[in-house]
Amino acid sequence: MQLPSLIYYSLAGTAIALIAWFPGHWLVSLALLPWLWCKAHTHWQATALWLAYYLTGARDILLICARFFSGHDELSAGLGYMLGIGFWLAQAVLLAIPWSLLHPTSKTPAAKTIIRVFIALFCTNLPPLGIIGWLSPLHISSALFPAWGGLGLLLGIGTLCLAAVRPGNRKTIWLTLCLAGLALTAHKNETRPAIPAGWLALDLQLGRLDQSTLPALFKRTEQVQSALSQALAQPATTVVVLPEEIIGLWRPALAFWWQGQIRQAARQGQTFLLGADLLKQEIPLRYTNSVLAFGHYPARLDSRMPMPAGLWRPGSAISAVAGKLRQPYLKLGGLQAALSICYEDFLWWPHWRLFFAPPEILISVANQWFNSDLPVAEMQQQSIHSLARLVRVPIVRSTNR
Numbered sequence: 001m002q003l004p005s006l007i008y009y010s011l012a013g014t015a016i017a018l019i020a021w022f023p024g025h026w027l028v029s030l031a032l033l034p035w036l037w038c039k040a041h042t043h044w045q046a047t048a049l050w051l052a053y054y055l056t057g058a059r060d061i062l063l064i065c066a067r068f069f070s071g072h073d074e075l076s077a078g079l080g081y082m083l084g085i086g087f088w089l090a091q092a093v094l095l096a097i098p099w100s101l102l103h104p105t106s107k108t109p110a111a112k113t114i115i116r117v118f119i120a121l122f123c124t125n126l127p128p129l130g131i132i133g134w135l136s137p138l139h140i141s142s143a144l145f146p147a148w149g150g151l152g153l154l155l156g157i158g159t160l161c162l163a164a165v166r167p168g169n170r171k172t173i174w175l176t177l178c179l180a181g182l183a184l185t186a187h188k189n190e191t192r193p194a195i196p197a198g199w200l201a202l203d204l205q206l207g208r209l210d211q212s213t214l215p216a217l218f219k220r221t222e223q224v225q226s227a228l229s230q231a232l233a234q235p236a237t238t239v240v241v242l243p244e245e246i247i248g249l250w251r252p253a254l255a256f257w258w259q260g261q262i263r264q265a266a267r268q269g270q271t272f273l274l275g276a277d278l279l280k281q282e283i284p285l286r287y288t289n290s291v292l293a294f295g296h297y298p299a300r301l302d303s304r305m306p307m308p309a310g311l312w313r314p315g316s317a318i319s320a321v322a323g324k325l326r327q328p329y330l331k332l333g334g335l336q337a338a339l340s341i342c343y344e345d346f347l348w349w350p351h352w353r354l355f356f357a358p359p360e361i362l363i364s365v366a367n368q369w370f371n372s373d374l375p376v377a378e379m380q381q382q383s384i385h386s387l388a389r390l391v392r393v394p395i396v397r398s399t400n401r
Contacts, residue, residue: 013052027143034164050096147392150355198238243400244275265295345384
């Protein structure tokens with residue numbers, strides 16, 4: 001094991017993370033990961049590449065933990081920071097393990113190398129490991145084959161597999177040229193879908209929600225209702241989207257405070273989407289991180305993957321529970337609408353339905369009071385916009401800072 005080569009591969013992984021994600025936004029550079037992975041002579045070099053990539057891409061975990069847990073008075077900022085260091089290191093190690101174990105040698109046949117790439121992608125993008133499957137190389141699909149949906153995803157996987165194959169035969173050259181031609185065709189024919197008329201997504205700056213007292217809850221309700229009333233009063237507005245968990249736990253007092261606005265929206269043929277938590281059981285406390293649609297098109301969708309450690313805490317006294325993976329699209333404003341609730345923006349598997357039956361609009365909601373000024377907020381938006389671009393679906397996004 002030579003230290004200079006490990007440093008080289010670590011620097012390469014860091015550079016790719018910065019070029020592909022914030023601040024670079026050049027997702028096509030993700031093809032360099034399997035290429036360098038294949039060129040690595042040892043498992044240690046391959047591991048260094050992927051560790052650096054995941055450590056750099058997820059560098060905000062430390063500050064996120066410090067702010068989130070101290071903001072909820074669960075830990076001091078210092079302890080939250082220490083916990084963040086543990087999470088930061090653990091996620092990089094876990095996501096790098098498949099790539100390290102499956103690293104091909106110079107004698108590995110091309111067919112087996114392709115199979116290894118596919119297995120590594122499978123392991124890092126689907127549960128259980130896919131629960132933290134952010135920064136996925138699969139995002140190269142939207143960069144190369146926008147609007148091609150499931151076919152574009154398959155071609156993106158093919159591109160990653162081909163990048164890992166050592167050059168030197170005509171078949172590889174011809175396949176590379178074919179993929180390049182298909183990518184040029186996809187870009188030449190790409191058109192950006194327009195957001196449907198009458199749809200509004202609100203970006204609020206209300207900070208962290210204080211649910212400790214009814215007066216605090218009532219103040220937040222008034223703030224949200226004021227912003228909603230202004231949006232609904234705009235001409236031709238049919239659907240208004242509000243951020244994730246913007247009003248906290250849905251309880252009888254909240255239902256009472258909102259009933260007037262709900263009835264008014266229904267009378268006017270309007271619909272608004274509200275992020276709230278729904279109680280499942282009291283001891284131990286279990287709830288769903290949900291989006292509720294009120295008014296002309298009442299509906300509900302639960303988060304299929306609440307944020308690990310922050311919301312989803314199996315075995316603890318308080319935890320969000322994951323919603324069913326097969327929840328159907330919502331019918332809103334006469335359109336089939338898919339939802340992505342905060343942490344789901346980073347993942348692929350909760351959005352499996354997009355590739356079999358694309359919706360007419362994609363709605364993304366998030367509550368970013370603890371990370372809106374960090375690079376991770378840009379990466380989250382980049383990730384969900386990448387999915388929307390791949391399946392050619394207009395996206396509306398509502399956040400709270």
